[in-house]
Each structure stands twice: as C-alpha cells, then as structure tokens.
Amino acid sequence: MQWITIFKKELVEDWRNFKWVWVPLVFIIICIMDPLSTYYLPQILDAVGGVPEGTVIEGPELGPTEAIMFSLTEISMLGVLVIVAISMAVIAGERKSGVAELVLVKPVSYFTYISAKWAAKLLLVFTAYLIGMLTSWYYVSLLFGDLSASQFIGLFLFYFIWLIFVVTLTFLYNTVVKIPGLVLTLSIITIMAMSAINQIFSFRMPWFPNSISEHITTMLAEGAIPNELWGAAGITLGLSVILLVASNFILKTKEMAD
Amino acid sequence: MTVIEVEKLTKAFKGKPIVKGLDFQLEKGRCVALLGPNGAGKTTTLRMLSGLLKPTSGIITFSGSQKGEDIRKYIGYLPQYPVFHPWMTGKEFLVYVGQLAHLTKQEAAEKADQLLKKVAIYGSRNQRIGKYSGGMKQRLGIAQAMIHSPQLLMLDEPVSSLDPIGRREVLTLMEELKTQTTVLFSTHILGDAEEICDDLLLMHQGEILESGSIDALRQRHQSAKFEIALRGDSATYLETLHALSSVQDVFQEKGEVHVVVEDIELARKEILTKVLEEDWPLEKLALSKTTLEDLFMKVVKK
Structure with a gap:
C-alpha cells in the first residue's frame, strides 16, 4: 500500500508540474525530427536559397527501417538527456530540500521509496517514448514505406530496455549525491564513457548494453532477432536490477540529515 | 513506565x-x-x-x-x-x-x-x-x-x-x-x-x-542570594565578596552584584560588616532566590 501511495504521489507531482505534457511533446519532436528533415531535405534546401546549378546530392535510397533508426539515434542522445534531466532530482531533490526528512521518519522502507519512484518515472518515460515512436512510425510509413508492426514492436521494446537502464543509472546517482546537477553530470559522463567503451571493444563485447541499437539494426535488416540482442538485453536488464538494489543499499548508508 | x-x-x-x-x-x-x-x-x-x-x-x-x-x-x-x-x-x-x-x-x-x-x-x-x-x-x-x-x-x-x-x-x-x-x-x-x-x-x-x-x-538549585547595587563600578567589590566565608558564588548581572550564599544570617552579617567597615557606597541590598535562569546561565557560561 505504501508503494502505491508513493507511486501515485509521483504521478500526481509530474502531472502538476506538466511533465506529463511536455515530455511526450519533446519526444514527438525528437522522434520525427530526423526522418522528416531527411525526407524533406531537397525542399528545405530549395527554400533556403537552393544549391548551385548542377549540384547533385546523392544519398543512399532510404527505406523505412533506416528511417526509423534515425529516431532511435536521436533518442540515444537528446532523449537520454531529457530522461536524465527529469529524473535527476527525484530523490536527490527531496534529500536536498529536506522533504525526505519528513517522509523517511515515517515507517517506509527505503526500497519501497526508491522502487515506487522508479516505477512512476519509468511509466512517464515509457509513455513519452511510446507516443514519440508511434508518431515516428506513422510518418515513416507515410513517407518511406511500410514498416511492419512486428518490426516496430521489436525495436520499440528492445530499445526500451536501454532506457530502463538509463533511468536506473540516474536513480543510482540520486542516492549517491544529493545535488541534482551533479546527478545529471555523473549520469551523462557514465553513459558517454560506456558508449566510448562500446565503440572501442564492441567486437569483444557483443552483449554490452550500448550495443543494443546496433543489434536492433541487424534485427531489422535480417528479419530475425540475433542472439547478441537477447544477450545484450538480458545483461542490460540484469544490470538495471543490480543498480536498483545497489541504490537501496547506498541510500541506507546515507544519513537523511546533516 | x-x-x-x-x-x-x-x-x-x-x-x-x-x-x-x-x-x-x-x-x-x-x-x-x-x-x-x-x-x-x-x-x-x-x-x-x-x-x-x-x-x-x-x-x-x-x-x-x-x-x-x-x-x-x-x-x-x-x-x-x-x-x-x-x-x-x-x-x-x-x-x-x-x-x-x-x-x-x-x-x-x-x-x-x-x-x-x-x-x-x-x-x-x-x-x-x-x-x-x-x-x-x-x-x-x-x-x-x-x-x-x-x-x-x-x-x-x-x-x-x-x-x-x-x-x-x-x-x-x-x-x-x-x-x-x-x-x-x-x-x-x-x-x-x-x-x-x-x-x-x-x-x-x-x-x-x-x-x-x-x-x-x-x-535542588534554589539557594539564597543577595542582590547588591553599589554606586560606581561594582567590579572592584567582587573579590572582597567572594572571599567571605558564607559566599558560594558571585556574579554580575545588569550592573548588580549577585551573591549566592549558604547561610543567610551569617552572610547578612558578613556583608553588612564589610559595607560599614569599608564604607561602601551601598544603594541596594536585597535578598532573593536563585532561579532556573541563574542555573542555566551558570551552566552555559562554564
């Protein structure tokens, strides 16, 4: 029951500060920005003054799978930034302001406190991501050709696992430090470092969390789910669980007042 | 319980x-x-x-x-x-x-x-x-x-x-x-x-x-105390008062000297003798009781 109480309180809070409005809107923009601008590039170039006579812009002929991957690429940068930004104060902010002092003297277990907030934030991220991707799917189908529902669902769900990891990582830092800006910085640095590691060692670590999007590309091209995708998804989920449990232990070692 | x-x-x-x-x-x-x-x-x-x-x-x-x-x-x-x-x-x-x-x-x-x-x-x-x-x-x-x-x-x-x-x-x-x-x-x-x-x-x-x-x-902390006011600088009398046998503690507050004593009768005699002998410019001599405030101040100043 306490869990539901905190979960609901988080949803109401994000509703009252309009996160349930602007986060989905931002995700729509992030998701459709690249597919649309790519499709309309010739018109855009014309409108801004055109290119010199005789210029030939040659690009690969884009199919729907490439186009929708543009959306994921944008989410992996801007989307992740937005996700970290809306989660950076979820515990750190309450600890910094002192509300945690009132809430955690009530008989609430720290794990309830963390996991209910985590689930509420994840629901917001899921909804925004779903709306953004559905919009992108619509435009991609319209402009680049059909993308089957099974392909869409596959890429949507597998990539969501990466987003779960991003949210959980931010929660971990929320328990480590109590300055929201620092939570943001640490989360972004970690994600960037992981991405660098992934690029350098990807041939040795096919199951590294950051490789999920590469495997999704393979999945869309081949029409079957590669083993590496299952592996990477499993590792990422497992890591998320570990981070969530670790957050609980870290918060327990912290004192709620100084 | x-x-x-x-x-x-x-x-x-x-x-x-x-x-x-x-x-x-x-x-x-x-x-x-x-x-x-x-x-x-x-x-x-x-x-x-x-x-x-x-x-x-x-x-x-x-x-x-x-x-x-x-x-x-x-x-x-x-x-x-x-x-x-x-x-x-x-x-x-x-x-x-x-x-x-x-x-x-x-x-x-x-x-x-x-x-x-x-x-x-x-x-x-x-x-x-x-x-x-x-x-x-x-x-x-x-x-x-x-x-x-x-x-x-x-x-x-x-x-x-x-x-x-x-x-x-x-x-x-x-x-x-x-x-x-x-x-x-x-x-x-x-x-x-x-x-x-x-x-x-x-x-x-x-x-x-x-x-x-x-x-x-x-x-427990209530003891008798004399409040003494003297013309001029009272600080000069503190030591003399402290030296008296009946006096436990002496402190100054708002220009007055507070003298905490054990035996009221003895203290009165001793203090008045000093006043007469040394011709102190006495303005006020009153008997009162120590309060918790005195205790608090004493503890905090220690």
Whole structure:
C-alpha cells in the first residue's frame, strides 16, 4: 500500500508540474525530427536559397527501417538527456530540500521509496517514448514505406530496455549525491564513457548494453532477432536490477540529515 | 513506565564529537524539554532518536517495540525547518504521510481533518503549501508528526522561528498535545520549557548536565542570594565578596552584584560588616532566590 501511495504521489507531482505534457511533446519532436528533415531535405534546401546549378546530392535510397533508426539515434542522445534531466532530482531533490526528512521518519522502507519512484518515472518515460515512436512510425510509413508492426514492436521494446537502464543509472546517482546537477553530470559522463567503451571493444563485447541499437539494426535488416540482442538485453536488464538494489543499499548508508 | 531509553549515545561528525555519551530515559505521558544553547547538540540528538542519523555508538531502546521492529511508527517528528512538497495542499500532504504510516486512505483523511482543525489551519486545507506562511507550515508540521498517533512526539525548536502570536498559539497547542502523548521538544528558551514542561534535560556542549523534573531542579538549585547595587563600578567589590566565608558564588548581572550564599544570617552579617567597615557606597541590598535562569546561565557560561 505504501508503494502505491508513493507511486501515485509521483504521478500526481509530474502531472502538476506538466511533465506529463511536455515530455511526450519533446519526444514527438525528437522522434520525427530526423526522418522528416531527411525526407524533406531537397525542399528545405530549395527554400533556403537552393544549391548551385548542377549540384547533385546523392544519398543512399532510404527505406523505412533506416528511417526509423534515425529516431532511435536521436533518442540515444537528446532523449537520454531529457530522461536524465527529469529524473535527476527525484530523490536527490527531496534529500536536498529536506522533504525526505519528513517522509523517511515515517515507517517506509527505503526500497519501497526508491522502487515506487522508479516505477512512476519509468511509466512517464515509457509513455513519452511510446507516443514519440508511434508518431515516428506513422510518418515513416507515410513517407518511406511500410514498416511492419512486428518490426516496430521489436525495436520499440528492445530499445526500451536501454532506457530502463538509463533511468536506473540516474536513480543510482540520486542516492549517491544529493545535488541534482551533479546527478545529471555523473549520469551523462557514465553513459558517454560506456558508449566510448562500446565503440572501442564492441567486437569483444557483443552483449554490452550500448550495443543494443546496433543489434536492433541487424534485427531489422535480417528479419530475425540475433542472439547478441537477447544477450545484450538480458545483461542490460540484469544490470538495471543490480543498480536498483545497489541504490537501496547506498541510500541506507546515507544519513537523511546533516 | 519509560517510553524510550538512551544509553551512552554519542555522535561524531568527521571525528568531531557533537553528542558525548548521553544517558536518559523518558517517562510515559511526560512533557520533556531538551534545553540548551545553540550548538549544544539538541538537533543531532533528536535526529538520532528519530532514526534520521545513525549514532556513532550507544543504544536507543523503545520500550513498546519488539526487537528488530521499525520504531519509526511509534515516533512523530517535526524538524526545525520542516519542508513540504509546495505543490501539494495541506490536506493532501497529511493524507500522504498518513498512508506512509500505514493508515488507510480513509483513516488518513479523517485523521487529517481532525488534526487540521486542531492546529487551526482547516480553512486552508485545500490551499497549496507553497502559499502557507511560516506559522501555518509549523502547524502543518505538528499535524504531520501527529498523524499516526505516535507514542513519542519530538519537536525540534517548534517555536523558535515564530512571531510572538504564532509562538503563543503553538505553545497552547503543545499544552494540549502533552495530554495525549509523550512530548520531547528542544528549545534554547528557558521560559518555554518552564511554561509547558514537566521535566528538563539541560544540555550543553554535547552533554546532559542536569536532568529531572522542573520542580525538583528548582528546589535542588534554589539557594539564597543577595542582590547588591553599589554606586560606581561594582567590579572592584567582587573579590572582597567572594572571599567571605558564607559566599558560594558571585556574579554580575545588569550592573548588580549577585551573591549566592549558604547561610543567610551569617552572610547578612558578613556583608553588612564589610559595607560599614569599608564604607561602601551601598544603594541596594536585597535578598532573593536563585532561579532556573541563574542555573542555566551558570551552566552555559562554564
């Protein structure tokens, strides 16, 4: 029951500060920005003054799978930034302001406190991501050709696992430090470092969390789910669980007042 | 019956001791003031009792609880500067923390209404807390601490930040609360403690220097004292007075010399003899009793 109480309180809070409005809107923009601008590039170039006579812009002929991957690429940068930004104060902010002092003297277990907030934030991220991707799917189908529902669902769900990891990582830092800006910085640095590691060692670590999007590309091209995708998804989920449990232990070692 | 027992409670921050080995127990149904100047370690002590800080060493036993049980459900706590979610209304916040304290939504709502009336902010229950004044927040803070009918209510400086009217109101409220539960509150103002409390824990530099019921303390530390006023600089007479055999202590306050004595008769004789012999420019010589204020000042200045 306490869990539901905190979960609901988080949803109401994000509703009252309009996160349930602007986060989905931002995700729509992030998701459709690249597919649309790519499709309309010739018109855009014309409108801004055109290119010199005789210029030939040659690009690969884009199919729907490439186009929708543009959306994921944008989410992996801007989307992740937005996700970290809306989660950076979820515990750190309450600890910094002192509300945690009132809430955690009530008989609430720290794990309830963390996991209910985590689930509420994840629901917001899921909804925004779903709306953004559905919009992108619509435009991609319209402009680049059909993308089957099974392909869409596959890429949507597998990539969501990466987003779960991003949210959980931010929660971990929320328990480590109590300055929201620092939570943001640490989360972004970690994600960037992981991405660098992934690029350098990807041939040795096919199951590294950051490789999920590469495997999704393979999945869309081949029409079957590669083993590496299952592996990477499993590792990422497992890591998320570990981070969530670790957050609980870290918060327990912290004192709620100084 | 004791509600809570504290043994050798210590707390150090980065090796610097703030609370140094407290031993005390609180009796059920009493109102106890934790009195001490700023920096005495009062807040740290309350935070340890409420579970917000972990003691460096020492044991806190809550008598009503089973071993290993979460004692937070028996405790209501109001921090010195309570912070709420400004986007919630007063009532929403009470229902929220009530549910966190294992009340059902309906129980929490009923209890919230009841408390909002008691702390006299029922009219603003549906206003966002962000718009509350300092006094209203303090009262909401007391209500949230009472929401689950705790066996021990701890208030950290509940009146220090309030204006005279708000202070009076909160004191009256506490007067009422102490009939319902055991109350422990910290303050640096002796008057507040004397006004509403039964017992006193006098704390200074991390230690409890005196404890007991206010009456007992008053008696124990009540000794006779002469207040002497002299023309000119009284400081020159301090040493002479201190040297008298009947005199225990001499201190200066508001230009007067206070002479704490053991034997009134002997002291009167000795002092008057000095006055006559050395022809002191005496303006006033009065007999009075030491107050708790004197004790407090003495302890703090030590």
